[in-house]
Amino acid sequence: MHAHTPSSIYLIALGAFALGMASYVTAGLIPMIEAAFSVPVAVAAQLVTAFTLAYGIGSPIFVALLPADNQRWGLLVALTLFVIANAASALAESFTTLVTWRAVAGIGAGVYLAMGIGASAAMCRPDHRGKAIAIIMGGMASGVVLGVPLSLLIAGQFGWQAALWLVTALGFIALVGLLLKLPALPAAAATSVREKLAILADGHVVAILLVSLLGAIASLGMYTFIAPLLATAEYGGVRSVTPFLWVWGIGGVLGSFLIGPLVDRIKGPRLTFAIMLILAGSLFALPFSAAISKWLVMLPIALWGAVGWALQVPQNNELIQVRQAQGDANLAIALNESALYLGSAIGAAAGGFMLLLQLPIWSLVVAAGAVAAFGAMLQIVNLRRLSRWNDQSEVEPNS
Template identity: 70%
Template sequence: MSVHSDAYAASTQPEVTARLTVYLVAVGAFALGMASYVTAGLIPMIQTAFTIPVEAAAQLVTAFTLAYGLGSPLIVAFLPGRYQRAGLLAALGLFVLANAASALATELSWLLALRALAGVGSGVYLAMGIAVCATLSPPAKRGKAIAIIMGGMASGTVLGVPLSLLLAERLGWASAFWLVAALGLSALAGLAWRLPKLPTAATIPLGRKLALLADGRVLAILTVSLLAAIGSLGMYTFIAPFLAEPEHGAIRSIAPYLWVWGLGGVAGSFLIGPLADRMRGPALTLAIMLCLTFALMSLPLAASMHPWLAVLPIALWGAVGWALQVPQNNELIRTREAQGDGNFAVALNESALYLGSAIGAAGGGLILLMGLPLSSLAVAAGTVGAVGALVQLTNMRRH
């Protein structure tokens, strides 16, 4: 009896360790979600504290996102395969230190540099965290593991950001960064204690890593992620002025609608996991892109009929927008697993999201400069989503 018990315990130990690692990485992703979006809410407080114009304070967001989108793939590309565990812990450590130091900053130049460091740590941590959890999890449960991590990030955005802003209103802007650092530190302590020794990956020359950009499947996946971000995150930038228009309900308080979008994102991130493990990734991505297109296209009609009807497409939009990256990252890891550069592919995918967000915001601004109605923003975003669905369908037929 004891022999069977010992054998069972030995067989389940790796699975328990993998599950614990996934949840600890998700805690860090929660802190990352807070850090990614809380700075925008802190701009008025930082502007007052540093006596600077709002456009200068807004560059703190730019520093974080540019460093996240551009710096993290470079570091992941140069990191040797044998340092996966150390790289993951170092990235989270950099993130914690940068946020703690941000709370102590007294000059804008220092704060800008520290937000950039936090952005680099965030990008490297998320890319490596997803890759590590995919390595530790059985293939049949990889989708669920990635979904938990993305759900942690979505929860940090939806739940953590309002909490940190409430804290900042009472204790000052620095308290928000202290909270982010404390959450990141708790994840770091847990991972340093429980993260197992990882398989030593072969050292891959940089030239071979960059060769993945010649992989047609990888480029198609990255293109779909880019187009989805242009449509989804680009439209999110203008959701407040869109709903403030008289023909869309003349909404005065945007907060309930942002909560609906965010809660939809949390639900979509967690619920997509089982589907990602049961359905073919490309088919699931196509279905998500079609739902995203429908949600964005139907938003003007729903809002014009009644303001509260707008919550239906907004909830669907948030759910599928956040859920998309689960099958996308899973497919990237599966496609590049044999080459050993799945973590670099995931880092490039995260960069595509941030680049898409910037392009979407710029494109929306151009539409407004042309004097087109605000409803055209949703139509344009939905059209970009439709193009992404077409790219995905073409990729499925080709491969």
């Protein structure tokens, strides 16, 4: 245990930075890959599907199968797999091979992030854990906001493979650093796969995961449609959405980092409740502020990005607190990450369906805000549960 933040946490965050790049850069590389392998754009887009499905579905399975008595080994193996898969993707000579390695990279990424957050919790005192998780999530957010544009710029000069080589290099640097600096981690309680699946019977865990799912549906789902919203004449008629995406992303980076100290001071369920309320309010404010000024709308966009990314810091911290004693905190975190990817997919699909029904674009924003508001209401369940636990803990010592 350290009073200060161990250097290993910053190395884990560097790996998370590479992970953030790998998660989103492929979408920007689709036109280049389409031309390189002579495949239709709809086929090239399946690279994104392969990565996200493997990440969201495969990572909890592999985390559940990893031995609990050597978390350090599991973290390093996952990062090694991620590095190898990205290097192999850059070297792929056929589209089928490329798709396969993107799926492998997705599994490695998902397992690495779950194990990395769990490792950070093991290396820090409980009152410093929120800051540690925030550093890792901030690293991932920075990889999306800063790393993706940089890698696409490099790809434009040197080819699509260069972007994946950059991801590989950053992941490799993190891997070498962790091999040298990562200490031995406490062994978790040994449990069978069947016992690990019992986590889904924990009502507290399910409530946390459901709030994460709703937050992702609202935040990441609406992110898919920010361009058509702002392109509409009555909401600004902007020609380029790039500045607004930058504002959203920078807000996300700041929110991810700044939430850490708050997590260490405020009970997680209360902080999550506040975040979901702010998320709902910022989404509801989008069409009104956009109708007034395309500059004014940057305020709710920045706030939306900040709380949308910040949400997972208290959520992951709460999952660790709830499941650490059972030895399956890493699995809980992996399930939480799966909830994010599933929520993003549901939000995008639901928004697309609403547009197919020719509903006005503002209805998507209202629906996203309503989902976030419902998540805030659901979070009241966790607040009441926390209150009951506190009451019991005060009564038991006196009984």
